[in-house]
Amino acid sequence: xxxxxxxxxxxxxxxxxxxxxxxxxxxxxxxxxxxxxxxxxxxxxxxxxxxxxxxxxxxxxxxxxxxxxxxxxxxxxxxxxxxxxxxxxxxxxxxxxxxxxxxxxxxxxxxxxxxxxxxxxxxxxxxxxxxxxxxxxxxxxxxxxxxxxxxxxxxxxxxxxxxxxxxxxxxxxxxxxxxxxxxxxxxxxxxxxxxxxxxxxxxxxxxxxxxxxxxxxxxxxxxxxxxxxxxxxxxxxxxxxxxxxxxxxxxxx
Amino acid sequence: xxxxxxxxxxxxxxxxxxxxxxxxxxxxxxxxxxxxxxxxxxxxxxxxxxxxxxxxxxxxxxxxxxxxxxxxxxxxxxxxxxxxxxxxxxxxxxxxxxxxxxxxxxxxxxxxxxxxxxxxxxxxxxxxxxxxxxxxxxxxxxxxxxxxxxxxxxxxxxxxxxxxxxxxxxxxxxxxxxxxxxxxxxxxxxxxxxxxxxxxxxxxxxxxxxxxxxxxxxxxxxxxxxxxxxxxxxxxxxxxxxxxxxxxxxxxxxxxxxxxxxxxxxxxxxxxxxxxxxxxxxxxxxxxxxxxxx
Numbered sequence: 001x002x003x004x005x006x007x008x009x010x011x012x013x014x015x016x017x018x019x020x021x022x023x024x025x026x027x028x029x030x031x032x033x034x035x036x037x038x039x040x041x042x043x044x045x046x047x048x049x050x051x052x053x054x055x056x057x058x059x060x061x062x063x064x065x066x067x068x069x070x071x072x073x074x075x076x077x078x079x080x081x082x083x084x085x086x087x088x089x090x091x092x093x094x095x096x097x098x099x100x101x102x103x104x105x106x107x108x109x110x111x112x113x114x115x116x117x118x119x120x121x122x123x124x125x126x127x128x129x130x131x132x133x134x135x136x137x138x139x140x141x142x143x144x145x146x147x148x149x150x151x152x153x154x155x156x157x158x159x160x161x162x163x164x165x166x167x168x169x170x171x172x173x174x175x176x177x178x179x180x181x182x183x184x185x186x187x188x189x190x191x192x193x194x195x196x197x198x199x200x201x202x203x204x205x206x207x208x209x210x211x212x213x214x215x216x217x218x219x220x221x222x223x224x225x226x227x228x229x230x231x232x233x234x235x236x237x238x239x240x241x242x243x244x245x246x247x248x249x250x251x252x253x
Numbered sequence: 254x255x256x257x258x259x260x261x262x263x264x265x266x267x268x269x270x271x272x273x274x275x276x277x278x279x280x281x282x283x284x285x286x287x288x289x290x291x292x293x294x295x296x297x298x299x300x301x302x303x304x305x306x307x308x309x310x311x312x313x314x315x316x317x318x319x320x321x322x323x324x325x326x327x328x329x330x331x332x333x334x335x336x337x338x339x340x341x342x343x344x345x346x347x348x349x350x351x352x353x354x355x356x357x358x359x360x361x362x363x364x365x366x367x368x369x370x371x372x373x374x375x376x377x378x379x380x381x382x383x384x385x386x387x388x389x390x391x392x393x394x395x396x397x398x399x400x401x402x403x404x405x406x407x408x409x410x411x412x413x414x415x416x417x418x419x420x421x422x423x424x425x426x427x428x429x430x431x432x433x434x435x436x437x438x439x440x441x442x443x444x445x446x447x448x449x450x451x452x453x454x455x456x457x458x459x460x461x462x463x464x465x466x467x468x469x470x471x472x473x474x475x476x477x478x479x480x481x482x483x484x485x486x487x488x489x490x491x492x493x494x495x496x497x498x499x500x501x502x503x504x505x506x507x508x509x510x511x512x513x514x515x516x517x518x519x520x521x522x523x524x525x526x527x528x529x530x531x532x533x534x535x536x537x538x539x540x541x542x543x544x545x546x547x
Binding site: 079081100101103104105109110112115116117118119120121125128129130131132133135136137138139140141143180184 | 418419420421422423424425427428431432434435436437438439440441442493
């Protein structure tokens with residue numbers, strides 16, 4: 001059951017997959033993200049079975065598919081949050097399994113499903129802690145000065161900086177989660193169901209922002225159950241079904 | 254007037270004891286949502302251990318303090334590596350009453366048993382760090398050990414408050430207690446924070462035991478009482494604010510002393526629980542348990 005899912009027609013730098021869900025390497029440069037035979041098990045249950053996927057630099061790839069087929073397990077394993085088998089490389093650098101700190105330092109940052117903010121900390125602290133891997137030895141005020149530029153992308157958060165994150169609306173919390181990830185200065189951004197639980201109008205705004213990001217040289221791997229949402233921003237999409245990444249046969253135009 | 258000042262001095266001294274253990278409990282609870290019910294036992298180890306090796310084994314006082322503090326830190330580190338690491342990092346931890354209370358309650362029982370076997374059941378007190386007669390200042394008298402107790406409590410509370418408020422590391426420590434997954438996502442090693450702060454508060458409690466023991470003396474059974482006092486002070490500080498725990502401890506100590514001095518010492522416990530009850534009714538959010546499991 002193979003299928004093709006052409007993404008948005010933007011004339012983006014990467015032409016999408018050559019075949020088999022693989023990004024075409026540009027002049028010998030390694031892909032931004034290589035996922036090779038990654039597997040994830042929870043006890044005896046195999047959630048992800050030998051997933052292989054490659055994302056070129058500047059490309060936006062969507063992983064779509066029904067709930068419970070391993071999409072979130074794959075990205076959380078890639079981000080080092082759950083144990084996995086297989087290999088993950090970021091711009092050619094192999095990441096150790098189960099080490100989220102190493103993933104962040106390599107430039108791989110996850111916006112998780114359901115956001116996982118720090119509800120009793122302020123919006124400012126939530127965003128600032130995105131930069132923890134490079135600012136952990138300095139004072140909070142200096143760290144904030146280092147990352148406050150992310151507010152240019154989310155100006156509406158400016159008036160919410162001193163509000164506790166747990167008191168924000170769902171859409172505002174999603175903005176904070178993305179801003180926190182951007183504070184880490186990612187080279188590869190993983191987004192897991194960024195619109196889960198959001199009203200349609202709010203979801204559309206999140207996707208407007210993602211479209212803007214996809215126009216930059218940011219590499220994005222987007223997990224999304226809703227293919228309509230996903231193909232609004234993605235260059236191409238692959239489908240996960242029963243823990244396997246299915247491979248489209250046809251590259252998008 | 255001098256009676257008031259003497260009661261104030263006594264209240265500040267006992268309040269500092271409340272406050273310091275409240276601060277130790279609050280800062281660790283803030284990081285990992287576990288109550289350290291063994292904090293008083295670390296104080297007991299500090300006091301009795303120093304008394305033993307200085308008075309019985311004739312080890313120089315400074316070296317004895319260093320050895321005992323290192324031992325307390327080693328015990329805390331080993332407990333984290335052998336118990337908490339497997340319970341939380343390997344097996345996903347768990348929430349609820351078992352994780353909040355029983356791991357450290359078990360440690361408390363073990364430390365009591367070991368202390369009884371090694372040190373016996375006698376009352377011990379470490380030598381005074383600042384020996385000499387009580388200080389007389391403006392009409393009130395205060396023991397030198399009491400001055401050190403108050404100073405150590407205030408300095409510890411201020412240092413912990415500043416660490417949490419002004420440093421990225423302190424904010425990261427708070428984030429661990431808010432969301433373990435959320436903290437790991439940005440590269441914060443929540444297990445490392447849990448371990449470091451557990452060891453640091455164990456060493457601080459042991460140091461406090463050494464400083465305080467000339468005033469009250471310690472037996473192998475002193476730990477749980479101290480831990481319970483710490484829980485009450487931490488409760489007044491939402492179990493999360495070490496600076497406020499010290500302030501609350503001092504205030505409770507002074508209130509108790511005044512009540513004891515001017516009315517009757519029989520009402521000390523009544524006062525403590527009346528204040529706690531009033532806060533539960535009027536300002537429940539101050540206790541902060543609403544966000545503890547977030």
